[in-house]
Amino acid sequence: MRTLTTLFIALFLSINFSNAQEDTTGQTVTVTINNITNNNGHVLLSLHTKDTFMKGPGIKSVKSEIVDGKITATFENISPGTYAVMALHDENDNNTMDFEDNGMPKESYGMSNNPMSYGPPQFATAKFDLATEDLEMNIRF
Template identity: 35%
Template sequence: MYTIVKLMTLALLFSLQSLVAQDTGDLTVRFENVKETKGELYVGIFEKDNFLRQPTIGKMVKVDTNGSEVTFEGVAYGSYAISVFHDLNGNKTMDRESDGMPSEPWAMSGSVDPNQYPTWDGAKFELNSKKQEFLLEF
């Protein structure tokens, strides 16, 4: 009898878990003013705990003369920041000057000053709809 009650309780818990499944949305990022058509764009979606270290989700996008875009599907609702750099020389790394400033074009969500180190509060946004778009300019 105890085993049957235990199994029924577990079945109920699993069914409740599926009812409270996290909402997700599709996040499309479009890029404008990409100056050169060579190389790739490396796009990272970051959460607060990994901001500008290791993206939660990342994709590489070929540069297109008509503009480039990328869609991340099924992203859980929450707070994120987008960072992208244009890898002009194909080394898959954002190159930097001797003072630490990027030597390759980059863009970020939010209201980040390009002459200062980006902050989470300046770059974050809320994903809270089924479809959300961002336009990032270089």
């Protein structure tokens, strides 16, 4: 369980919210979350490939303000491919996932496709294909 905890901490500590110049070609992936329990903090979202999923920062990251328990965030200029989205309700704005002493997360999180699992998230259950059209998805916490 400590390995899972360490992995989550490393993942969310490594999210980089820089404002680097971005490519202006590609599709958009718009994520909506409607069931956030409160408006505290922000929601951190990261777009991952198989190579980055649960291993470090995603290829793109977005930080979204919560309004009335909801957010909508968009990843722009994404090339066609296979991806997964990870989302974290960072209630205390410390840019990391917080854990109980037993290793269970204190803060809500979710993945694309809303997989139900009792262990660490898996790319195989969270992945989706982005082709030549924009994509919209809902994630549940």
